[in-house]
Amino acid sequence: MWLPLIVVVALMIGGQESLMRARELYASAAYEDALEILDAIQRSGPRSRDARDVALYRVFCLIALDREAEAAKGIEGLVRGYPLFQPSESDTPPRIRTKFLAIRRALLPSVIRDVFARARAAHDRRDLTSAIAGFDVVLMLAAEIGPSDTDWKPLASGFRELALAAREAPPPPAVPVAGRVYGPDSPGITPPVTLSQVVPPAPREAVESDEATVTLELVIDQAGGVKSALVLKGLLPAYDEVLVEAARKWRFRPALMGGSPVLYRHAIVVAVRP
Secondary structure (H helix, E strand, O other), X not given: OOHHHHHHHHHHHHHXXXXXXXXXXXXXXXXXHHHHHHHHHHHOOOOHHHHHHHHHHHHHHHHHOOOHHHHHHHHHHHXXXXXXXXXXOOXXXXXXXXXXXXXXXXXXXXXXXXXXXXXXXXXXXXXXXXXXXXXXXXXXXXXXXXXXXXXXXXXXXXXXXXXXXXXXOOXXXXXXXXXXXXXXXXXXEEOOEEEEOOOOOOOHHHOOOOOEEEXXXXXXOOOOEEEEEEEEEOOOHHHHHHHHHXXXXXXXXXXXXXXXXXXXXXXXXXXXXX
């Protein structure tokens, strides 16, 4: 029962230890060994919070090994995967940071277009939270690069405002389906209210105590009248027929969906007296 959880926790801990070991190897200039561990972590699917660090240390190792083309590809992956990320001055060798920022600067116009396109797609499919987050990234990146061929600020701001307004707007009212009979389990329904309900007395011999019950299933129409009545649990066949005839004359305030009256079916327990 608990084995899957134990395995997952063990894998998570193992991934953390491997990344720490790779950092130690990099610090000791064992770049090939560190790179081998980092590649293994990537192949095993690192957790999202470690993925960026794994990719960054791969770049560190590749640059240290003079594998410039692979390092540039790694930096591009980091910039596209984490557009707002910049390596810190305290933890990154100056040569690597300079190279990273130069590649990032060149890629930002393309990255902004990609982030904006993803945010628009999220907006179109009504994933408004993701859309707003994407437009926020576009605005931050646009402010960073300054004037460009495309003025991203009004575009992203306009769509962001639309997404905010749509997210804060109340949901549209439910629209009833013509001819459909709703019931107590139907969402968005206001149930009917009894206005008039005359119950005929039952024969003394049919009532074992001062009070008995009959269960009816009623379908109440859009005008509040009883469209049909069916006995689910009766008392006496003769009395049940009388009660059904009486039920057809009962009146209700009709059930509503989105302010419109609808057909409504529900069971009702009727107390009868002798």
